[in-house]
Amino acid sequence: MATPHRTRRPDPVSLEVVELIAEVVARYHADYEEAAAEHALTGAQAKLLGLLSLEPLPMRKLAHRLKCEPSNVTGIVDRLEARGLVERRPDPADRRVKLAAATDEGRRVARDLRESLRFAREPLAALADDERLALRDLLSRMLET
Numbered sequence: 001m002a003t004p005h006r007t008r009r010p011d012p013v014s015l016e017v018v019e020l021i022a023e024v025v026a027r028y029h030a031d032y033e034e035a036a037a038e039h040a041l042t043g044a045q046a047k048l049l050g051l052l053s054l055e056p057l058p059m060r061k062l063a064h065r066l067k068c069e070p071s072n073v074t075g076i077v078d079r080l081e082a083r084g085l086v087e088r089r090p091d092p093a094d095r096r097v098k099l100a101a102a103t104d105e106g107r108r109v110a111r112d113l114r115e116s117l118r119f120a121r122e123p124l125a126a127l128a129d130d131e132r133l134a135l136r137d138l139l140s141r142m143l144e145t
Contacts (some may be wrong), residue, residue, distance in 0.1 A: 031119035038116065039109055044068075046113055049075050049085055049102060053110035056101035058091060073100075085109055 010018070029043070036046035044066065051057060051065055053144035059077065063070040077100045085106035091097040102110060124132055 028117075028119050031117050035113050035116045039108075039113060041113075042076075044072075045076055045080055046110075048073070048100075049080060049106055049110045050113065052086060052100055052102040053107045056089065056099040058097050058099055062100060080106065 004052045012049075032046065033043045039046070041049070048062060048064060049064065059070055059073050062077075064134050066073065077086055077088070081088065084103060086100055087103055089099045089101055091099045127135065
C-alpha cells in the first residue's frame, strides 16, 4: 500500500511572506473600496468598470473575471448603464452576443479611481525604481507557477 505523500510545512520566511501578502491584499481592498465609495460606486461596480475601461467584454467573460454569476454582472451593468458609465453594444464578431463597454465618462471615472488609490501611490513611491522593478518581476514570477 502506497504511503500518502506528506506536504512539507512552509518555512518561517515563506509563512511571513504569505502574511505580508495577505496584509498587502487587505490594504489594497480597503483602499479600493474607499476610492469606489468616493465615486458612489460599490467595489464590484468599480472593478467591473476598471475591466471595461481596458476593453469591451461579453457578460459571460465579465462574470468569469469577477468570479461571480452572470446574473450578478447583469445587475451591475444595469446600474452602471443607468449612470451613463457603461453601454451595451452588439459584438461585431457575433451579433447575438452583447458586449458591455465603458463610455467616455466611464473611462474617465475608472482612470480617476486608479489614480486615487493611495495604497498604490504611497508605499510603492517609497521604493526606489530598481526595487519596484524587482518586486514586479518577483510577483510576476510567483504568478507564473
